[in-house]
Amino acid sequence: MAWKNRESLLQHPLGILPLGRVEGEMIKAVAGAFAGEIGMPLRVMPGLESPDYAFDRHRIQYDAARIITRIESMDLAGCARVLALVDVDLFVPVFTFVFGEARLGGRVALVSLFRLEDRPERAVKIALHEFGHLCMLDHCRESRCVMHFAKGLGHLDRVAPYYCRYCLGQVTYMAGV
Amino acid sequence: MKQQVSVLVVDDELIVRESLYHWFKKEGYRAETAPSGEAALECLAKERFDILFVDMKMPGMDGLELVEKTQERYPDASVVIITAYGSIDTAVTAMKKGASDYLLKPFKPDQLSLVMEKILRHKRLDRECRYLKGELDKITRFDNIIGESPEMQALYAMITDIADTDAPILILGETGTGKELVAKAIHAKSGRKNAPFIPINCGSLPDTLMESELFGFTRGAFTGAHAARKGYFEVVAGGTLFLDEIGEVSSRMQVDLLRVLEEKKITKLGETTPREVDFRLISATRRGLERMIKAGTFRQDLFFRINVITLEVPPLRKRASDIPLLVDHFLTRYSRETNKRVDRVTSDAMGALLSHGWPGNVRELENAVERAVVLSRSRTLSLEAFDFLTPGRKQGVPDTRNHTLREMERVHVAKILEQTGWNITQAAGLLDISRTTLHRMIKRNGLEKP
Numbered sequence: 001m002a003w004k005n006r007e008s009l010l011q012h013p014l015g016i017l018p019l020g021r022v023e024g025e026m027i028k029a030v031a032g033a034f035a036g037e038i039g040m041p042l043r044v045m046p047g048l049e050s051p052d053y054a055f056d057r058h059r060i061q062y063d064a065a066r067i068i069t070r071i072e073s074m075d076l077a078g079c080a081r082v083l084a085l086v087d088v089d090l091f092v093p094v095f096t097f098v099f100g101e102a103r104l105g106g107r108v109a110l111v112s113l114f115r116l117e118d119r120p121e122r123a124v125k126i127a128l129h130e131f132g133h134l135c136m137l138d139h140c141r142e143s144r145c146v147m148h149f150a151k152g153l154g155h156l157d158r159v160a161p162y163y164c165r166y167c168l169g170q171v172t173y174m175a176g177v
Numbered sequence: 178m179k180q181q182v183s184v185l186v187v188d189d190e191l192i193v194r195e196s197l198y199h200w201f202k203k204e205g206y207r208a209e210t211a212p213s214g215e216a217a218l219e220c221l222a223k224e225r226f227d228i229l230f231v232d233m234k235m236p237g238m239d240g241l242e243l244v245e246k247t248q249e250r251y252p253d254a255s256v257v258i259i260t261a262y263g264s265i266d267t268a269v270t271a272m273k274k275g276a277s278d279y280l281l282k283p284f285k286p287d288q289l290s291l292v293m294e295k296i297l298r299h300k301r302l303d304r305e306c307r308y309l310k311g312e313l314d315k316i317t318r319f320d321n322i323i324g325e326s327p328e329m330q331a332l333y334a335m336i337t338d339i340a341d342t343d344a345p346i347l348i349l350g351e352t353g354t355g356k357e358l359v360a361k362a363i364h365a366k367s368g369r370k371n372a373p374f375i376p377i378n379c380g381s382l383p384d385t386l387m388e389s390e391l392f393g394f395t396r397g398a399f400t401g402a403h404a405a406r407k408g409y410f411e412v413v414a415g416g417t418l419f420l421d422e423i424g425e426v427s428s429r430m431q432v433d434l435l436r437v438l439e440e441k442k443i444t445k446l447g448e449t450t451p452r453e454v455d456f457r458l459i460s461a462t463r464r465g466l467e468r469m470i471k472a473g474t475f476r477q478d479l480f481f482r483i484n485v486i487t488l489e490v491p492p493l494r495k496r497a498s499d500i501p502l503l504v505d506h507f508l509t510r511y512s513r514e515t516n517k518r519v520d521r522v523t524s525d526a527m528g529a530l531l532s533h534g535w536p537g538n539v540r541e542l543e544n545a546v547e548r549a550v551v552l553s554r555s556r557t558l559s560l561e562a563f564d565f566l567t568p569g570r571k572q573g574v575p576d577t578r579n580h581t582l583r584e585m586e587r588v589h590v591a592k593i594l595e596q597t598g599w600n601i602t603q604a605a606g607l608l609d610i611s612r613t614t615l616h617r618m619i620k621r622n623g624l625e626k627p
Contacts, residue, residue, distance in 0.1 A: 059283075065192065092196040094259070096283045104202055138205040149204065151287030 013041035014131070014175075015079030017071070020050030020087040026113060027085065029120035030127045037128060037162055040175040043079055050088060061091040064101035064110055071108045081134050082108045083127055089114040099150070100126040102133040109134050115153070122153070124161050132167060135174035140167050182297065183207040183225065187217040187243065188232040188259065193282075197230060200289065214238025218246060226254055228296055231276075233260040233267055241271055248275035255296045320362035322355060323506050326496040332359070335488060340366035345438070345483050347423075348461040350490030351598065353540030356461040357421060359490055364417040369457055372416030375409050380422035384430055389446055392433075398447025410443045413456040423483065424464035424475060435479045458483060493535040493542060494598055500531050503539060507546035508558075519550045521557040533566055534596035534603075587622040590615070599626045 016031055031042050054066040067086065076082055090098050090112040099116070102109035109130035116122040128146045140147035145164035150156040163171055184206050186197045194210040201208035209226070211217040215238055217229065229247060233240040244256050258279035260268045268279035277299070278292050319333040339346065340363050348356045357376055364374040382390060389399075393408030409418060420426075426434065437443055438458065442451040460483045469475035493500070504522055512519050522530070535541050549562040590608070597603040605615040618624075 065195070091283065092200075093190070093192045094196045094283055095200075095289075096285045098286065103199055133203060139203050149286075149290065151285075151290060155287075 012078055012080035013043045015043050015045045015076060015082040017045040017082050017084040018047035019067070019084050020048075022047065022085045022087055022113065023118075026120050026123050029124050030083070030085065030111075033124040033128060033161060034131070037168075038171060038175050043077070045077060045079065045082070051086065055088075056091070059091055060089075061097065062086070062088040064090040064092050064098060064112075067110055068101065068103070068106070068108045072106075076107075080107070081131075083111065083131060084108060085111050085113060085123065085127075087113050099156070100130040102130040104133055104138075105136045106134055117153075121161060122156055125150070125156055125159055128161065128163065132163065132171060135171045137167055137170055140164060142166075181207075182227050183209070185217060185220055185226040185229045186210045187212075187214065187229060187235070187240075189213060189235045190232070193232065193259075200286070204290075204293070214240070214243040214246075217243055218250075221247065221251055221254070226251075227300065228277075228293070229254055229256045230259055230280075231256055233258055233264055233271070241267065241274065244271050244274050244276050255300070257292055257296070320358070320365050322358050322362055323503055324496060324499040325502060326491075326498045328491040328496045329499060332488065332490065336362050337366060339363065339486050339488075341368060342486075343457055344485040345458045345460070346486045346488060347466075347484040348459065348488045348490060350461070350463060351492045351536075351538055352463050353538035354490040354492055355539050356463075356490055357419065359488060360417070360419040360459045360461065363459060364419075364457075367417070367457065369416050373413055374417045374419065375413050376419040376421060377409060378421045380425035384427045387426075387430060388433065392443050393445045395445055395447035398445070402447065408443065408445065410437060410454045410456060411452070413454075415455050417457045417459060420458065420460045422462060422464075423460040424462040424466055424469060428474075428476070431476045431479050435476065435482060438479075438482045492598055493538045494600065494603070497531055500542065501527060503542055504530060504546055507543050508550065511547045511550040515550055517550060517553065518556055519553045519558060523557055523559045525560040526558055526563055529560055529563055529566065534598050534600075536595055536598040538598075583622075586618065587624070590618050590622060591624055594619070594624065594626075 014034065016027060018027060027044060031044060034040060034042055051062055051067045051070065053070065054062040054064075056063055067084070067090075071082060071084055090101060090110060092098055092101060097115065098112070100109065100111045109127075111123060111126045111130060113123055116126070125146050129150075132147045137147050139149040140163075142148060142164040143158070144160045145167055146159055146162055147164070147167045148155075148159055150159055162168070184201050186194050186201070186208065187210075188194045188197070189212055191212075194212065198208050198210050209220060211220050213235055214231075217231070218238075220226070229243075231240045231243050238246075240258055240260075244258070247254055247256055252275075255277040256271075256275065258268045258271045258276045259282055260279055261282050265279075265281070268276075268281075272279065277296055280288060280292060319329075319336070322329070322333070336359065346360075346363065348359055350356045350359075360376070361374060364370060377387075377390070379387065389406075389408070391408050391410055393406050393411055394402050396402060396405045420434075437454070440451070441454055443454050444451045466475050466480055466484075470477050470480055493503075504527070508520055508522070511517075530542070530545075537544070545563060545566060546558075548565065549558050553562055590604075593604045593607050597607065601612050601615055605612045608615065610618075
């Protein structure tokens with residue numbers, strides 16, 4: 001789907017959407033990384049409240065899929081794709097937690113800041129990783145590439161905050177830069 | 178690499194199916210989903226899946242039943258059970274039924290990666306194992322002949338060397354050593370491999386029948402010849418003719434054979450004009466042809482004709498190191514044929530097989546293993562399964578109270594000779610007497626080699 005819509009995607013910026021209490025420093029770091037790594041047009045969208053509608057009482061966590069569905073149904077203010085930064089702990093049903101969530105070729109990616117211990121460089125890596133999935137990228141076998149699957153914070157810290165040249169080629173093609 | 182690995186997620190909950198599906202897609206695997214056990218079996222019938230992730234609790238066919246059916250129909254597919262915390266016991270049952278692993282919901286993403294890594298590593302090792310087994314088979318097998326002993330390796334080298342020549346070959350060997358397999362191997366490696374290989378057992382055909390079978394006849398050549406028929410010399414047309422037990426051929430047939438071998442021409446019964454034939458002759462015998470020549474029962478000129486190259490197939494007792502390999506081969510064959518899972522032999526039983534004399538050679542060993550497999554009620558063949566090889570062991574020593582010393586000597590010497598396949602040196606060693614004394618005892622007791 002994303003491939004078919006590439007032309008229309010190129011005409012619109014990537015929206016960065018804060019949900020709940022997200023520090024300006026985090027937003028700045030993520031926006032800076034996208035501008036530096038990919039050089040694509042960005043728009044920081046007005047922040048929204050914490051996604052209480054996705055709260056699961058049994059798991060005391062927030063359902064990532066429900067948040068994505070809600071954002072997809074909203075008016076994205078001319079943004080072709082949205083990267084939402086959330087301050088809550090995310091889960092998908094089979095996993096205990098996720099740092100972020102995005103569907104291959106989808107329009108909305110989530111980045112949870114909850115487990116990142118207020119370290120912007122970690123948020124940047126998750127954001128670039130999930131954006132890669134929006135650009136149809138699988139997990140990369142190159143261990144330093146930001147698209148490499150990070151099993152935990154230790155792994156995440158060993159990953160570089162940029163794409164390998166193959167993944168970067170795909171992302172820049174999809175971003176039209 | 179990952180693209181080649183296919184994963185089927187089976188869960189009645191859409192959200193679980195989707196979560197796993199998307200994760201596998203992001204990991205670069207080929208993924209599909211099925212909402213039930215029944216749907217999963219339909220998917221499996223349509224295409225091959227390497228790994229199944231199966232929810233334990235599903236309406237209709239549950240995970241356990243699906244594991245059983247998958248193991249039965251698609252044993253190469255690995256199954257991972259997904260279960261909730263409270264049903265670990267069922268997951269353990271599933272593991273006993275053949276599931277590779279289980280995951281407790283919800284699990285950390287790295288647990289899923291670890292399970293995948295483990296299964297893929299296992300599959301890779303399995304592939305390597307199969308490949309190496311194939312390579313090993315190439316070393317230990319030679320066109321269906323099994324054996325890795327130095328004697329057999331020398332035989333394989335000889336077969337390779339002589340296969341492409343057209344010289345007649347005489348294969349010597351005791352009964353049951355596999356002379357026909359050697360002849361087939363020579364044919365398969367020769368330039369005649371695309372033409373027929375025709376084996377004829379000279380001992381089983383009466384003289385007159387053998388003549389008509391070999392040379393063929395025209396219609397009306399003799400009473401009962403209602404239609405013309407080609408003989409084997411013609412039918413073989415460029416292939417290999419294998420005459421087993423050539424020592425059994427009558428004097429008259431020996432003359433006819435000699436003529437064919439010298440002239441490469443035959444005259445059909447009822448015809449007067451000879452026709453050319455093209456074949457390679459391989460003969461075999463278990464009898465000492467030299468002795469027969471001395472006794473005047475086998476023609477020396479025919480012997481020289483058929484004996485351009487001689488191959489000797491060693492008896493099994495001279496290559497006892499091949500016995501475990503042969504036992505393994507026959508176990509596999511007869512387990513498959515009898516649809517039983519018998520794949521082990523206890524060390525006691527193997528010891529007994531190794532020390533047995535095998536006068537009937539590989540054929541006797543094959544029959545012994547077949548009988549043991551047929552009668553076996555367990556996966557492992559124990560010493561008792563081979564009791565029939567040494568009847569005295571189970572049935573006790575026969576009543577010899579009324580036997581004279583001479584009678585006892587006769588029985589015992591005959592038994593030892595049978596056990597060693599009439600190997601005089603071995604038998605003398607077992608009896609702790611000299612070869613000369615043993616020869617004297619054989620003569621005195623009127624014992625004859627079978």
